[in-house]
Amino acid sequence: MRGSGFILLLFALVLVSSCAVAFDPLDPTGNITIKWDVISWTPDGYVAMVMLNNFQMYRHIMSPGWTLGWTWAKKEVIWSMVGAQTTDQGDCTKFKGNIPHCCKRTPTVVDLLPGVPYNQQIANCCKGGVVASYGQDPAAAVSAFQVSVGLSGTSNKTVKLPKNFTLLGPGPGYTCGPAKIVPSTVFWTPDKRRKTQALMTWKVTCTYSQILASKHPSCCVSFSSFYNDTIIPCQSCACGCENKNCIESDSNQITMPGINTPSKDNSPLLQCTHHMCPVRVHWHVKINYKEYWRAKIAISNFNYRMNYTQWTLVVQHPNLDNVTEVFSFEYKPLVPYPSINDTGMFYGMKYYNDLLMEAGTYGNVQSELLLKKDVNTFTFKQGWAFPRKVYFNGDECMLPPPDVYPHLPNSSPVSSRFGFHNFATVLFPLLLLTIW
Template sequence: MDIGLDMGEGGELIWATAGARTKEQGDCSRFKGNIPASCKKDPQVVDLPRKTPYSMQVANCCRGGVISTGIQDPANSASSFQLSVGRSGTTKKTVLLPKHFTLTAPGAGYACGAAKVVRPTRFISPDGRRMTQALMTWNVTCTSTQFLVRKTPTCCVALSAFYDETVADCPLCACGCHTRPTQPGRGCAEKDESGFARSVQCTPHMCPVRVHWHVKRDIGKYWRVGVTVTNFNYQKNYSEWNLGIQHPNFNNNLARAFGLNYKSLSDDTGMLWGIKRYNGLLREAGRFGHAQGELLFRKKDPSTFTLHKGWAFPRRVYFNGDSCAMPPPDAYPQLTTSV
């Protein structure tokens, strides 16, 4: 994870950093003694590893470029760092807001807005008897959007049900088309190939991740869904992965999740993620490259409950915030008789 910014028009520079590091120093030749950490007008700041020496840390820093969602792990959902900026003055008139923020992280791209001045941050002294405040505080909001970095999805969805032998698999070439490599490290890899650096396993959909939603036979007042997440990437593990599921009446009817954590986000959207030290780490493609669980739904009103017209299937599925390619509606498993 790294952050880029424009220091403004005042000739500001970064004297020192804590909890992060500038990627380039730039031209600091005019300084003879104390050399700044960065003299670049558009510096990039990167996160530090978790095992960074304490002398280089600040509170809540050094996540190794990985932060969790606030729902999955609140204690590790923020990362902080500190910059000592010079040549910016000491008044609200001389301190200029940085411009052109960029946020780079694994997965989706991010679009950042302009810095906005907000109420100054307040600090309480260690003894709790005195409070001071910052000269100025500003916020920058960055929004995730996968289409900034790629035009194709990074995941896909397969649908199946107990009442139909047909499996609505991921769309053909959902994440790219099958190519056999002629050079090391390119194209896709078969399971038993070892002559080049493996990447994504060769599949008709060519997606690094597939989510399989299987409707199981109902039991009395309940109906069940099996969820399996499969990693087809030979070179990447997914730690603290999560799924976003949009489904009609999803949160009103869900009774329990087995083998997965669950949190309601809205009336028709829920979030699922793995259990630590069980399936919280989605390992690279191969024998252990999958995670699975089961959802138990209530039939609140048996007289109106139906499996017809694809009601049991999700509208949208998201893996780590990326929207997954869904099968076309006419490929969904069809219920032809009463069950």
């Protein structure tokens, strides 16, 4: 009995830990929901609208876009698709005349690229699989396609739901639950005078786990301040040092044609640094005023093969409940829990700095934020002015250890050192080059 009890306890712990892996405390309800709406029956199956809704507040799907897969429950085939396509037709030799679009039992579907002929498009399709985060742009946080399925059954009682859904976006990390039948979706006509509903609807929920996506972080954080000339760099090998294929910043290789061309497997080509991270976020405590203080944020890209489109930066800091102004970034407070307002999302201004270029001269974006002091909590002591958590594109970045930060000078009060911010303002651009 004791042995069986231990096994049950171990199983429970594994189950809890596996569920917790996909839980993001800063976005507790974030997920991608895949919804199938059967809109008509056909002689041997049905036509369905499939929608991918990204309900994650700050994690988007960037190029090369999403890939969706599943396993058919019976011997279904895909007769045709609009707004998407399968990557492999499979063996359709048993069909004569009208050949299906795909005969594989485990089809893999990708979005179409922009610019396809109009008769191959539907609403919210054809964006190359790129889907914005819900917090950044709710209208663009959806992707859709239409599929005509055959050999599947022609009623709610005979249709069997697909199984084993998988979602890549554009790499691993997502885990999808089983399809579940839900109340049929209601549709309104454009004039809002008539409503119809789907003949059958089912949903699949997919959640993201950074641990499943990669065994190492994909970004790191460094610190500096006006009151101390010590720079706290990213930790050595913060993103792992297994990747030896890196290029020195002064190498002639960076001027070679094709150096910025993405590889087929989407592998990075990094600038050689001690942290070996594709992205570094630098937080600089810049100026102290009587009632306000100012911080500067710089995001640097060290990947020669990657442009980050629609990037997002999430910061957790207790003073973000009093943000007065943000310069050159868009800002949106995130309130994952009632009465706790210590998290905010930054992202680029459209057509200005919403594209973080590949490693090199233009591979960084910067902004400043002005925060109003709370006299009951504000202090520069014990690293209070530095963030507790930082996420880039939805992945948590490695911060310096909790006790490592620019300390206040021991020999003089802070007020006597305020003049140092002028020096720090001049110094800051150099930090981007010197701290790697």
